[in-house]
């Protein structure tokens with residue numbers, strides 16, 4: 001007997017295809033003439049739905065630029081970016097703002113929590129602003145997944161750095177976005193708090209079916225991902241599946257050695 005395999009429609013994975021986002025021949029150049037810098041050089045990439053993808057590479061290789069272009073936070077010079085079947089590189093400002101609000105979640109290095117609101121109010125704030133009512137069952141599941149059930153009434157100053165970032169993770173998850181982008185989400189945390197947050201990101205992929213893309217410099221953080229993309233000089237030059245931190249570290253050393261000899 002065969003079993004039909006379907007992509008779960010819950011947990012923010014409500015699209016139809018196995019690819020949550022894709023870039024096609026994306027070029028991003030800054031400046032002009034002699035000061036022109038090509039940050040992305042004809043990048044093609046598919047971001048798998050329901051997976052945790054890390055983007056790594058040396059400083060200046062284009063990691064943040066790629067993430068910003070995929071998330072519709074920056075325009076491309078040429079090429080196409082799709083979120084599911086929507087070509088975001090075709091959208092005008094207003095539609096793009098709407099798409100970011102309704103379909104994308106963000107986690108930044110700085111937690112960006114409002115100090116006067118408690119954890120729960122911070123989590124639901126984006127939806128409150130958008131005039132959307134949070135789904136109570138989903139919210140409960142998110143809060144439990146990120147281990148915040150006991151701390152919902154606490155204000156950010158009453159929480160540790162790791163807990164504050166978990167609030168930011170819950171805030172990103174609460175609206176059930178199709179994809180969450182993280183820019184060094186553990187960059188401001190010590191290793192224990194970082195591990196805590198990465199564990200919850202991993203859980204949100206495994207248990208809630210979330211799609212996550214994270215830029216990181218940290219091999220340990222990258223080892224939580226299903227797939228690591230390596231950028232160099234604005235191109236994707238390699239990828240690794242289910243890597244250990246040591247494997248990621250070795251690959252990075254390899255890059256450094258090549259960088260020095262080339």
Ligand SMILES: Nc1ncnc2c1ncn2[C@@H]1O[C@H](COP(=O)(O)OP(=O)(O)OP(=O)(O)O)[C@@H](O)[C@H]1O
Nearest residue numbers: 030031037038039058059060061062063064065066
């Ligand atoms: N606004 C900008 N104006 C001009 N050049 C830029 C701008 N943003 C990025 N760049 C250049 O584009 C290239 C890629 O930058 P990007 O920030 O994407 O790299 P990165 O891999 O994220 O670096 P890091 O690890 O240091 O954060 C770099 O050469 C950078 O100097």
